[in-house]
Amino acid sequence: MTSTFAVLADPSRREILDLLREEERPVGYLVQQLTLAQPTISKHLKVLREAGLVEVRTDAQKRWYRVSPQPLAEIDAWLAPYRRMWEKSLDALERRLDEIEGD
Amino acid sequence: MTSTFAVLADPSRREILDLLREEERPVGYLVQQLTLAQPTISKHLKVLREAGLVEVRTDAQKRWYRVSPQPLAEIDAWLAPYRRMWEKSLDALERRLDEIEGD
DNA sequence: CGCGTATATTCCGATCGAGCTATATTGCTG
């Protein structure tokens, strides 16, 4: 799990994940969207693969990548015990809004 | 937000946050619990401070640190659009369990 | 004010990681 945070620490990798969020995409699509050289993107994809954050499907020369969300779920679980710290204030905010609406 | 992930990428810093989760603590307490040298811990605390993940209260020579959760809430928000990806399968698991219970 | 305690800052050495260019691999097509 240590490594999941490290992998997500890089903005290019988060951008790749965002580009894969809706549907699977071939590498060439990512090369188009990002301003990084193709080998750089392939390296990021390798890191994401080894972290279990993406999976690949081979189709002739193309490799279709898609998000594999389990490590994200682990991050979510790590956050869980902290969540009440900000939900408390969110709840307060909601109550305030409810009050205003109730007027 | 980019930096929040980078800050959390370090296991020592996550451990510090975990130690502060329940209640505020002075630096000496962290030095006791962790196996890092005091200056190293002070340096991590500086990084956490500058990322807005902790706040300090001065009390004579002691500095009491506590978690400041807002950056964690931003991480949580970044995760949000991915959340359905694993909640879907969790839901499926729950339905399976409900079926079994229903027998 | 001098000393002890508590914490921060500075200055290393070593390692890691992101990006690039050049090259290798794999698969299709004529």
Next chain:
DNA sequence: CAGCAATATAGCTCGATCGGAATATACGCG
């Protein structure tokens, strides 16, 4: 099989960062 397309790997450089040792700062007390 030659050649092109799509992607991966290798080798390199530069800058960032972790950790520690030494030192500085801040505060209270006698």
